[in-house]
Amino acid sequence: xxxxxKKIALDGVITSxxxxxxxxxxCPTLALxxxxxxxxxxxxxxxxxxxxxxMLISLLRKVIPxxxxxxxxxxxxxxxxxxxxxxxxxFLPDIYESLGIYxxxxxxxxxxxxxxxxxxxxxxxxxSAADGLFMGIGFTLALTLMGAVRELLGSASIFGIQLWDAxxxxxxxxxSAAGAFFTYGVFIALxxxxxxxxxxxxKAKSYKLLKNAELCLETASTDDNKKDGE
Amino acid sequence: MDFLVILSTMxxxxxxxxxxxxxxxxxxxxxxxxxxxxxAFGMGVAVTFVMTLTCLITYPIYTYILVPLGLEFLEIIxxxxxxxxxxxxxxxxxxxxxxTLYNAMGIYxxxxxxxxxxLGVAELVIDHEQMAGLIGLxxxxxxxxxxxxxxxxxxxxxxxxxxxxxxxxxxxVARLPINKHLKGFPIAMIAACFIAMAFFVFxxx
Numbered sequence: 332x333x334x335x336x337k338k339i340a341l342d343g344v345i346t347s348x349x350x351x352x353x354x355x356x357x358c359p360t361l362a363l364x365x366x367x368x369x370x371x372x373x374x375x376x377x378x379x380x381x382x383x384x385x386m387l388i389s390l391l392r393k394v395i396p397x398x399x400x401x402x403x404x405x406x407x408x409x410x411x412x413x414x415x416x417x418x419x420x421x422f423l424p425d426i427y428e429s430l431g432i433y434x435x436x437x438x439x440x441x442x443x444x445x446x447x448x449x450x451x452x453x454x455x456x457x458x459s460a461a462d463g464l465f466m467g468i469g470f471t472l473a474l475t476l477m478g479a480v481r482e483l484l485g486s487a488s489i490f491g492i493q494l495w496d497a498x499x500x501x502x503x504x505x506x507s508a509a510g511a512f513f514t515y516g517v518f519i520a521l522x523x524x525x526x527x528x529x530x531x532x533x534k535a536k537s538y539k540l541l542k543n544a545e546l547c548l549e550t551a552s553t554d555d556n557k558k559d560g561e
Numbered sequence: 562m563d564f565l566v567i568l569s570t571m572x573x574x575x576x577x578x579x580x581x582x583x584x585x586x587x588x589x590x591x592x593x594x595x596x597x598x599x600x601a602f603g604m605g606v607a608v609t610f611v612m613t614l615t616c617l618i619t620y621p622i623y624t625y626i627l628v629p630l631g632l633e634f635l636e637i638i639x640x641x642x643x644x645x646x647x648x649x650x651x652x653x654x655x656x657x658x659x660x661t662l663y664n665a666m667g668i669y670x671x672x673x674x675x676x677x678x679x680l681g682v683a684e685l686v687i688d689h690e691q692m693a694g695l696i697g698l699x700x701x702x703x704x705x706x707x708x709x710x711x712x713x714x715x716x717x718x719x720x721x722x723x724x725x726x727x728x729x730x731x732x733x734v735a736r737l738p739i740n741k742h743l744k745g746f747p748i749a750m751i752a753a754c755f756i757a758m759a760f761f762v763f764x765x766x
Contacts, residue, residue: 345744347672351694354592354746355589357585357589358585358586358587358589359585361585361588362584362585402642402645405641405645406642406753407639409637409638409641410638412637413635413638416634416637417634432681432685432688435636435637435680435684436684437566438637438641438675438680439641439676439677439680440677444675497578501759507757507761508583508585508757508760508761509755509758509761511585511757512582512751512753512757513750513751513754515750516579516743516746516747516748516749516750516751516753516754517747517751519746519747519750520740520742520743520747521742524742526740558595
């Protein structure tokens with residue numbers, strides 16, 4: 332079976348972006364986008380767990396009985412989250428601190444279970460790893476982008492670098508809980524707007540091609556030519 | 562247990578540190594099951610019940626079994642299994658003893674296992690320092706099981722409060738003419754934004 336990596340990549344990052352299109356894993360998205368760095372850290376942790384759990388589940392997909400697959404998936408995910416947590420606590424204590432309670436909550440992040448159920452339990456190891464990687468990248472990108480916007484408007488800095496004096500211009504609203512909901516809502520709406528614009532352009536392009544083809548058909552007067560044109 | 566601390570636990574869990582709108586736990590059911598008030602209320606009651614039971618079971622298991630054995634790092638795996646088992650048992654018990662309640666609550670129960678509010682409360686109550694700050698205890702060592710269960714109960718009620726308010730708002734919003742890109746999740750998020758603003762006032766008092 333040949334794996335279509337281009338489709339997996341496009342699906343994960345754009346067409347079915349877990350954060351902006353599928354609206355999964357909303358809790359960390361809302362809580363950890365106060366700063367771009369937090370979003371990046373959370374995204375990296377989720378990506379790691381997603382790749383590992385996808386690979387292991389895909390390896391074991393013929394061994395795990397269908398009736399107990401959900402508990403088995405949860406156990407696998409919980410194991411990798413524990414590993415991530417211990418590693419982060421040891422190597423990057425700053426990020427461990429800032430992720431706080433949301434790090435153990437990766438276990439119940441719907442993205443990971445959804446990918447395990449809908450992709451890894453049906454596909455090969457390499458394809459599952461790729462799916463985990465690109466879904467993770469899509470999640471990380473969305474979180475980092477939202478974090479950057481909220482950090483920039485809320486505290487006039489980006490990735491912790493102060494750009495201008497926060498007392499001159501900053502909107503505290505974007506740093507608060509209400510701002511998180513607002514930013515997320517606007518992001519989903521903008522994403523849907525952009526994708527529909529893109530789709531319309533594509534449609535217009537194919538419509539133009541169709542028109543050209545029709546013109547060709549009209550100029551070709553004989554029946555034989557018509558057949559070729561089709 | 563001190564009466565004042567009990568009172569501050571209630572107010573903190575219900576309003577100031579409301580699970581949904583200020584700690585962002587349990588957002589998935591908050592957005593997914595809030596289309597009408599009746600099902601929102603059912604979900605809220607089911608979550609409250611499971612959260613209270615979870616605190617009642619996970620807190621002693623962590624403090625009296627995992628900590629003495631030095632197995633704290635296993636907490637995530639142990640907790641998620643306890644929650645899954647509790648939910649499964651409630652489902653079976655309800656099916657056997659109260660079919661009417663099962664019909665009303667049954668469909669929400671499987672969803673609760675993967676609700677981050679439940680695992681969140683289990684993780685939160687074992688963090689004594691953070692809990693002492695949240696419920697207004699003078700000293701982290703005063704934290705005990707009674708407060709943990711109380712916090713679980715009121716955090717669940719706070720979740721119910723938020724999801725019921727949200728469902729009321731969404732029922733109204735559904736009748737308005739809205740741009741097609743804003744329909745569904747985006748407008749729900751913006752409605753949640755206003756609820757969060759309202760709850761933010763409690764933190765200022």
